[in-house]
Amino acid sequence: MKARAGRAAVWMIGVLALVSCGAPGESVDHSPSESASPSSAASADGFWRDEALPEAIAETVLQLPAPEDSSQLATAKLEVLSLDSDGEYARLVAAWLPSQRDTALGSIVLSSHKHRYEATPFIRLADRETGELIEPLRGESNVFDYHAPPQIEPEDEPDAPSDAAGAGGQETAVPGRGTCICSMLSGAAEGQPDRTELIFVDFPLPEADVVDIVLGEWAEPVPEVPITQNEPFIRPDPASSWFFTHTSGEDPPERYGAGARYAVRYPLAARTETLSGVTTTIEEQTQEVSLPADVLFEFGSAELNPEATSIIESAAEKLNEEAAGSSVTVEGHTDNVGSAELNQELSQDRAEAVLAVIEDMVDDSITLETIGYGFTRPQVPNLDADGEPIPENQARNRRVSFRYPVVVQEAAVEIDLGQAGVQDLPEAxxxxxxxxxxxxxxxxxxxxxxxxxxxxxxxxxxxxxxxxxxxxxxxxxxxxxxxxxxxxxxxxxxxxxxxxxxxxxxxxxxxxxxxxxxxxxxxxxxxxxxxxxxxxxxxxxxxxxxxxxxxxxxxxxxxxxxxxxxxxxxxxxxxxxxxxxxxxxxxxxxxxx
Incomplete structure (x- = not known):
């Protein structure tokens, strides 16, 4: 699995000339030719919009403080013109409309800030029905053929999210943020644009008929956007509206997902925690109730400490109330310190150590099994963006969990870890x-x-x-x-x-x-x-x-x-x-x- 990277170097020379890589309100000339005549007009709500564009199926107004004078606002509207499925993949097409009244906001604000120079949209789909966050389709490397058919096989999909590199230097699969099957973005332009900027992004196909569109890293999602079937967006007027695909200005390929190699989806989880540190994470129809491994074991050990038995007994009371008649999986999870092999073995041994104690405490109607995941299923990132460890997150990821079906009403039983609550912070x-x-x-x-x-x-x-x-x-x-x-x-x-x-x-x-x-x-x-x-x-x-x-x-x-x-x-x-x-x-x- 390759990390997301930038576009081909031959594109970057042209892109850097066209894209404002920093401030969202910075002026940039993206006119296609001197002979083009303006076809955009001021809409009733104060945005420049190409009159040939179809009606939007969803829209949102985005505002950020203007970069040069943050007492003013920079504004744009994003209109979703199409979110369509061909039965295998989905394509989003959106129009970026500059403000007529405020400082213009460039579409570059939809990119990942660390990879803004790549000028690609960091847009995702939230499928609430399946509880998944879906990223854009991605190519094999920096250079890929936009006209090649997609070649995505199940085994090509990345493993469960994990850190880019463990503390021991091991390689793990994690997607970067860059090479999507998508158009490029631009900075802000002054005054009336001659053509409307259009954006496209291709995705793995969601299972739901309606999804939320997650725009960039900071903006609230656009909710409940319907997915059509085999109703592709057709550019209304080649002389006016335009796709900013790359420096050649070509339209996206007719085939959705052309050039794609990787499909990336992640489960969305709702995480709660008692003030003593017991975490409950709900994913789809199961819940994971987690005990910090540090209260059960010494670091790097799978031998239960003297205090562990009473904690496990408290966990058994909770299982008897909530999981009667169900199958419960005892899961071991570690942080990313050390090799994958070492952590896999440690996580399995810890799960079995807990099972050996709890199996005589739970109701006979509960079926127990164990599995060790090593560091492949962290709750939170082990590393920061610079690859440095986050100790408190590593401690959260070292855990032993009980996974069983979601209960409608949690039991009154709380697992007592015998430790203090969350960090006490100053009152604002x-x-x-x-x-x-x-x-x-x-x-x-x-x-x-x-x-x-x-x-x-x-x-x-x-x-x-x-x-x-x-x-x-x-x-x-x-x-x-x-x-x-x-x-x-x-x-x-x-x-x-x-x-x-x-x-x-x-x-x-x-x-x-x-x-x-x-x-x-x-x-x-x-x-x-x-x-x-x-x-x-x-x-x-x-x-x-x-x-x-x-x-x-x-x-x-x-x-x-x-x-x-x-x-x-x-x-x-x-x-x-x-x-x-x-x-x-x-x-x-x-x-x-």
């Missing part, structure tokens, strides 16, 4: 509410953070649909001035402690919400954003303004599975810097559809 100070915010708080830099910069964190509201809750936030300067290059640097001596913890999806200088959690104080239960192992979350993985702290708030979001009977008060926990209680009006939104 309330601040005057920012624009579009219901409440704002000042998050101080963690002690020793080399930036020493305080931030304003806005709570913009919440929306519930069943158990799915979308929370909206904003990130801005606490002093009303733009900060560049010195924010979110952390404290290297403390392992990178910073405002939002060590961001595994960023580069050490970019904030994200993968580490945040909501704590229901009434039940002592902690809820994390929906995630896909070590490959990301349905949350702002990297803020759209990256390391810059703007005057206007940079939007952020996080999606959770929260029970209807959430009691509250609810605490927002932002490692390593602060926590605060949600205002009552936001809590009311969490509780009602």
């Amino acid at each position: 100070e309330p601040a005057p509410a920012g624009p579009d915010a219901l409440a704002s708080f000042i998050i101080e830099a963690p002690p020793g953070d080399t930036s020493g910069t305080d931030i304003r964190f806005d709570v913009r509201g919440a929306q519930r649909e069943g158990n799915l809750v979308t929370m909206r936030f904003g990130l801005a300067s606490a002093k009303g001035i733009q900060h560049r290059g010195t924010v979110f640097t952390g404290n290297p001596e403390r392992g990178g402690a910073q405002h939002f913890g060590d961001n595994p999806q960023g580069d050490g200088n970019s904030p994200g919400l993968a580490n945040m959690s909501l704590i229901d104080a009434a039940t002592d239960r902690r809820y994390f954003p929906l995630g896909s192992g070590d490959m990301g979350c349905l949350c702002t993985e990297v803020a759209g303004t990256v390391e810059t702290l703007p005057v206007q708030a940079s939007p952020m979001y996080a999606q959770f599975h929260l029970p209807q009977e959430l009691q509250g008060p609810v605490i927002v926990h932002l490692p390593d810097a602060g926590q605060f209680q949600l205002p009552q009006d936001v809590l009311d939104q969490l509780l009602s559809d």
Whole structure:
């Protein structure tokens, strides 16, 4: 399995001339020819739109603080024109419409910030029906034939998510972010465009008929977009609308997935945790109840310690309440320290050690079996974006789990680990509410953070649909001035402690919400954003303004599975810097559809 990489070098020379590789509002000339005449017109809501385009099936307005003057907003609208299936693959076609009134926002903001120079969209599909996050189809290497038929075999699909390299230097399969079967993106252009920028991305075929479109690393997903069958998008007017496929300006191939070699899907998981550290992760129709291995074993050992028996006995009580009549798999999981072979053996031995004790404690109607996964199924990334270990994440991934069917109502039995709860953080100070915010708080830099910069964190509201809750936030300067290059640097001596913890999806200088959690104080239960192992979350993985702290708030979001009977008060926990209680009006939104 090859990591995602950039486009062919022959393309990059032309792309770098056309693409704004940094700030989203930077001007760039992408006119196809001097003779082309403008065919776009101002729409009623203030965006430049080609009059020949068909009606959108979904749309969203995207805004970020303007790069040169972050007291202003840069704006664009993305219109989904088509999401179609040919029976094997799916193709997304979208139009990028610049604002007529605000600073223009370039489509380059849809790329992965670490690979922005590659100018390819980091767009994914969330299939809520199967609980999968689906990435674009990818080619074999940097160079592939856009007109070759797709050659995807089941064995070509990557294994379960794992880290790029373990601490022992072993190679593991993990997709990079780059070589997708897709068009390229552009920077922002000044004034009325002569042609509308169109974007295409090819995907493995979702099982559901309706999916959410996850745009880039920071923007809230476009919900419930229908997938048509054999209704391909036809460019309405070759002289006006255009695909930014590559520097030649060619349209995408007629065949969906042409040139594809890899199909990448990850299970989405809803993860909760008791304050003592017992984690429950729900994937599709099963739940994984996990005990930290560090409370059962010494590091690197499969021999149970003296305290383990009482903990396992508590776990047996929970299984007897929730898993009676079911098959339960005792799973062993490790971190990434050492070789794959060593970790596989250790994980299997630990699962069998727990089985040997618990099998005499559970109800006769429960069937038990064991399996060791080594480090192939981490709950969270073992490594940060620079390949350095994240010790607290490695500790989370060292676990012994019990997997069994999801229960409608959890038992009142809680597993007692005999240890303290989550890290106690400073209380954030309330601040005057920012624009579009219901409440704002000042998050101080963690002690020793080399930036020493305080931030304003806005709570913009919440929306519930069943158990799915979308929370909206904003990130801005606490002093009303733009900060560049010195924010979110952390404290290297403390392992990178910073405002939002060590961001595994960023580069050490970019904030994200993968580490945040909501704590229901009434039940002592902690809820994390929906995630896909070590490959990301349905949350702002990297803020759209990256390391810059703007005057206007940079939007952020996080999606959770929260029970209807959430009691509250609810605490927002932002490692390593602060926590605060949600205002009552936001809590009311969490509780009602």
